[in-house]
Amino acid sequence: MDIRSLGYVVIESTEPQQWLDYGTNILGLMVAPTMPNDDNVYLKLDSRPYRFAVVKSDVNKLAYCGWELPDEAGFMAAKDELNAAGVSFEEASNTEAQARRVRGLIRLQDPSGNGLELFWGGELDYAKFISPMGIAGFETGDNGNMGLGHAVLPAAKLVETHLFYKNVLGFGDSDYMHFKFSPDPADPGQGLNFMHVNNPRHHSLALYEDQANPLGCVHLMLEVKDVNEVGYCLDRVEAAEIPIVSTLGRHTNDNMLSFYMATPTGFAMEFGTDGLQMDWEGFTPTVTSLPSLWGHKFNMPDA
Template sequence: MAVASLGYIVAKTRDLASWSAFATDVLGVMAAPSPRADVLLFRIDDRPFRIWVETGDTDAFVMPGWEFSTGDDMDAALERLRAGGHAVEILDVMSARTRHVSRLARSVDPQGHPFEMFHGRFLDYVPFASPSGVSGFVTGLNGEMGLGHVVLTAPRFEETYAFYKEILGFGDADFGRFYLAGGGPDDKGVGFAFMHAQNARHHSLALGELPESPNGAVHIMLEVNSIDDVGRAYDRARKHGAHISATLGKHVNDKMISFYVRSPSGFDIEYGCQGLQLDPANWVPTTSMAVSDWGHVWAHHKG
């Protein structure tokens, strides 16, 4: 009765042309047919889309789309939302069809972040082919591992964490308190919760005890097949002139080897490989005392 995976994300931008070039030339994702002139769709596997970018009055992350394996699982989550006093909007059949799903609903978490919920995947049987030669993105055998993960800010940390665990059914993967200001006497650290859905990906959602982001999210993650795919994307990003938010590095908790690049919507995209996979039914949560084993020098840091 829990979320199965991160099905897709929705972003907005003032410049669709920049997103189109960034997505295909840097990320190596595949442009897909769009239902509207003001929307770009991008795919990374056999789903009709995983990234939806629409024209807006600002550049920002809009919301994730959380997938449920069955209609019963989705209904149980909707009931928990209503029982907890959270408003639920059931989208009509045409809205669901536009998202290429059978049923679609929308709600908001305690921090004010909107999200969609769906079940019933559509397939168009068009094979994925990267325009930049990426060998493939890791989404699972039948896409069950989802797009990747999303990291959201949560100043109301405990309430937001409890919502995702108790209402949407996420499990605990890892906790951390990271001293992002250098660990001095005035650095109280930032709490993080890394939460897994019902699939093998280490985390599909992470919450950071951070101030609200003007761009709606801290970052999303895309996982590719190999370190060569990561390295070539890093080269493409630099050649493209994209902002490198963090250099190549390896995280301690999910073992992801990755770099971070700024999207045209203002949020970062972690682009990595070799992420840790777990058994969600038997995983024992960890507590990490560092962010990275090596690398990941952030752009605002010196050195």
């Protein structure tokens, strides 16, 4: 399967309007000008019509990661591969696909129960990105082909879920980490698989060995092009008294300089810059023993 990028995320929220204030005034995203003016909140950060769809619901969770296939042939091949692997999926209607601004869409779950969508024909709307906080640009590649950033998802069945993304969806391994948060010798610790798709971003997905996580997400990551925008965002977060989940730091595996904050939904948002862009030809997946070169003092052990 030839998945190219993380195209969008769909967040279900009891109060989507919370994301309007947070998304624009803290993250510096733009209200998507070519999306419907309804009860939902659509946020834009590059040439794509939106990257965040926050939809009205009676629960608060990350509902779907939308993964992009290159074209219709790739989409049909993906469905054949799912069928061959015995993975069931739901075909979305044309109306649903149009609402996502794509030409074809299917919906499924990974073995840990995370929702995902596969799509092809994602539109560019050519509406100029104008950040309300003056951010010149987010790092999403050419025509957004590196995707919106990355998602770290809970995986109660880590081994099975990792193999699903690797063997069925064709993701590649970037790095593996293993953490132990307690000194208890009986504590088996938790694994974290970092995975890439067919673009240079070091990882578009990470799977965290987590038990019940009703939020459906550990964190999402957005990358800006200028280190000063990380600092300005940190100032806005502190001024708004939004909880800082991790202090500023530099990650080892993707070199990201970032900090983490709480979102209105309760999972974290990593806001960073300077992430590695890889040439995957001949790459050997790494095993990393330390998450950060410096900083990144977390105040939530599982964030």
